[in-house]
Amino acid sequence: MGIKVGVAGASGYAGGELLRLLAGHPEFDLTVATAHSQAGQPVAAVHPQLAGLDLVFTATEPDALADVDLVFLALPHGQSAALAAALPSGVKVVDLGADHRLTDAAAWQRYYGGAHAGAWTYGLPELPGQRAVIAAATRVAATGCYAVATTLALAPLVAAGTVAPDDVVVVAASGTSGAGRAARAHLLGSEVMGDLSPYKVGAHQHVPEIKQATGATTLSFTPVLAPMPRGILATVTALPSVVGTDPRAVLASAYADSPFVHVLPAGAWPHTAATLGSNSCHLQAAVDVDSGRVIVVSAIDNLGKGAAGQAVQCANLMSGLPETTGLSVFGVAP
Amino acid sequence: MGIKVGVAGASGYAGGELLRLLAGHPEFDLTVATAHSQAGQPVAAVHPQLAGLDLVFTATEPDALADVDLVFLALPHGQSAALAAALPSGVKVVDLGADHRLTDAAAWQRYYGGAHAGAWTYGLPELPGQRAVIAAATRVAATGCYAVATTLALAPLVAAGTVAPDDVVVVAASGTSGAGRAARAHLLGSEVMGDLSPYKVGAHQHVPEIKQATGATTLSFTPVLAPMPRGILATVTALPSVVGTDPRAVLASAYADSPFVHVLPAGAWPHTAATLGSNSCHLQAAVDVDSGRVIVVSAIDNLGKGAAGQAVQCANLMSGLPETTGLSVFGVAP
Amino acid sequence: MGIKVGVAGASGYAGGELLRLLAGHPEFDLTVATAHSQAGQPVAAVHPQLAGLDLVFTATEPDALADVDLVFLALPHGQSAALAAALPSGVKVVDLGADHRLTDAAAWQRYYGGAHAGAWTYGLPELPGQRAVIAAATRVAATGCYAVATTLALAPLVAAGTVAPDDVVVVAASGTSGAGRAARAHLLGSEVMGDLSPYKVGAHQHVPEIKQATGATTLSFTPVLAPMPRGILATVTALPSVVGTDPRAVLASAYADSPFVHVLPAGAWPHTAATLGSNSCHLQAAVDVDSGRVIVVSAIDNLGKGAAGQAVQCANLMSGLPETTGLSVFGVAP
């Protein structure tokens, strides 16, 4: 008999990817999927890629989730805290939303607004010592998609003193699924195909999270919407702290024991398509010959390592399973 | 100890997908991958999505494949026969190429040219009685990508006498990976994005294969290159043989025991993205209110059920494994 | 002093393309653009590609359009008739909607519903004798996008007796702009990229229009949504009426004097990207070697020759101008 799991808010894109991963997971039994307006509908009617999955959406209520061992929350920001508070303390929770990521209440107020629900264990297993912390936790806040891509690229370099924590500049492009499934005119296929479009320039809500997770003290972050369904490519640059540093070696050492982080052979640069459908992050680093800046490029699937895959990875650890259980390190390409 | 498998011609797109599926297969041990110009290179250097796979391409020679239990041939048309002939008779072979699909030597000459290598067991398990035939075979010719999509849509209707075998009209659009990985100017991203382009109009080499597999006697087949990496959508129309027929019911009955074929709920039509990365085929059928024609729409991943996934499904049967072993029925979407 | 023109319902995709063409037109003075919810907004705020166009949307009211010489109606189906009726009889009108295309009231009722507003002059100048009819008209109903692509491919062959009018099968794929600008979840970029999706299978509202315009008596028409913003590729097949017919020669002769219709050199097949942004239609025809069917492929820009470009072409004729005025025969590619 497996570990019973449920997904709250499973009608969106991250929720759909969670259902796909959980339906194929060898140790988790997917028993509950909840939705709001689509409660009562077959899951496959909302997620056609799951044709053959015999599950119907129930309403998003605590009672529906009380009997499972572990719950994934894939709700809009601001809705996780209330539901989590209503769940039995014995039910483990992984929140894909932002409600419990930030330790700084003021930062929460400034970027999200409303009352701060307090911080949970931060769900990025690749941070030093974090696997054990996550394994011991019953409440985990999964990392934001841009934060995953940027933190995996930058955190080891700041920690090792390879780069200076101030004057960090990040430009990150994301596929459109990162913008969610709500019908909005600027996200229509006619608008996004053939288009690159920056948004929330100079004020993205992932900035405080990235600073908290990486140790960066000054961060310029510009997100761009790219014409593809999935994928994040983050270009992270910072000034070197020491001469003759080898940022790639620092990253390779930091992730030697991380099965999902691949520091590519020197000269090979990450690209997003290679991570599609996987829980992998591809990294490469170099020093800019002209400016001397350290440049790190990171590629992930925003719904994989950036959301659902990472959440399952955390749930594996919380359940005493190998972190790779039910996840793929290989991408679906071309 | 698992079943040792190898892939010949693994540097292309179908080969890469085979490696992805086999690397995650619980019963097959992927021990050999061969390539031509890329022999000696790490697999991950040629297929970045397989970063972390510790395997190097060897040259495509019979000796390299003599020690495995089963070989997948993902070679250009016309090259499979020679290599297969040089393999020990005890080595099971699944050929993804066209060399051994056609029973009609004249049709081979007309559409492919050169000497006909003779027909092998046809690798479409969903055809009536074919699972047992494949399970007993040591040489299997996997079905062509367009033939999979069209045959699953049409064969049961012809067999049941629901539609007339003459005057069948098929228009099928494929993602660009179906055109292969060779660098050709008309396949550049700049050319194919935003573009729909018909090709081989009125004379595609899958015509005789489709007729052989479906029982269609007269077939108009027009392939179209579509601006996406993967996926085939086949629109198949034929004249009804009987009044008041329900083509959907015939398909649902024909595939009741086929785990990878999903006849969608009435009114829901297949679309390719829902099958990405899976071995599934989605089907729907209706009768055209104006013309009275039966219209069947079929969607597959051309590299999944259309190539590598189907080949693994056949290999599972040939190895006494459940046909779903190591394959996914769920697509990666959005 | 130029000819004053206005566009009613200019906030959608066809309306935006009309504004682009009219802003660059040497003889028409674009003086009014109306919208519904976006009245009062600068045109460039709704259509960023028109940055630099100094025009503000007014409300869609007859008074706003009473002072112009010619009005383009780019309104949702069912709204054109009322507005047109309220305009002074001296104001020429080109309706891009369907309200006045069909001569058969019963067909209107069946496919659109509601009262039939009556037929206007059909706005396809390439039909025999139609240029003169359009030039003399004050009310013109522009052709539907799928109807343009299909009619230009088929009408001359039916008229010449080259093909039989019954048993016509058309599969046509369109870019997403054909589905309009209203925010709907199934049209999100995340859904349409990488996807081919059939819709309205066996019952599309363009069927009666295509039959009326081509002379086809039995028509099977299947539309498919393709992952690109613009373009229609129509594959039209019919049974030949005579042996040894040369459908390409019939088309070449029919369009010898049509500057926007290009019958490509034998062997070259149309593809949509080559028509982007132009008012051109590319055609090619052949006889299927297996089935003997005549296959004609047609490519247009659904917003160009399929909507706004064609409407301007009609307006040119109605205004005594050369039909090519302000329109391009060349596409924007790659």
Added chain:
Amino acid sequence: MGIKVGVAGASGYAGGELLRLLAGHPEFDLTVATAHSQAGQPVAAVHPQLAGLDLVFTATEPDALADVDLVFLALPHGQSAALAAALPSGVKVVDLGADHRLTDAAAWQRYYGGAHAGAWTYGLPELPGQRAVIAAATRVAATGCYAVATTLALAPLVAAGTVAPDDVVVVAASGTSGAGRAARAHLLGSEVMGDLSPYKVGAHQHVPEIKQATGATTLSFTPVLAPMPRGILATVTALPSVVGTDPRAVLASAYADSPFVHVLPAGAWPHTAATLGSNSCHLQAAVDVDSGRVIVVSAIDNLGKGAAGQAVQCANLMSGLPETTGLSVFGVAP
């Protein structure tokens, strides 16, 4: 009688766009188009979007171009100088290649290699005083695509002392046409669709040109290949030199008389699709609330303002015509 113009190296993407613009130009008579391997072929066979253009490629030889008034060179880097030297001095030349852009021979050697051919008048009319210089020149080196996008965003801010010239960081993504038309496997549609891929990280040949044109002294430039045929989105960041600066106002003032540069209304950010097919550049600037960095985003069509459009703009000035002649300020969208 118009001004006779020719295009050398017209079989590539920039060349094709030049032919499109020149074929519709009211003052230039396109009389010669040369190509290498495709000499002797009809232009429309190589550029299907130009169906209807009655022109055949001639070989790329000086004699073929000796009789025109102005020649556009769209040749690979390193080939322009030799051809230009062989043309009569009375023939005006606009070079789209890099051969004559750099004033610093050492920089040429480092980034391009080979002998430096010497600098010509730099073809960016929007730089202060440059219109008159171009109008008086007979040899003009058109600006590189990335350099156009970056220079228009940055140069006025450096010149005004709004930002510091050191520590400039640019991440710019380009559509695939910027990579050219040569058949290379990594540019196949199957590879680029759904993919973002950085390249030449830390050492792009446009770095010295951008520094020369903008006055930046230290520049980190990372180019990214994006899944679309056309468009460049450049995100340019620099440290402010003064407190409380308004970078948008500086840009608006700098381009008040530049018809192709549109500083968007505050809060509206450029996106590439809005510039497709036009010669426009869309700009917006803001100060990052967290880092205090100035962020400028620039969008162009890499084949328009980034190549062919800009070259025609220069040729207009060199021929005493309004710079907007035969060019569009409006994009083709969606």
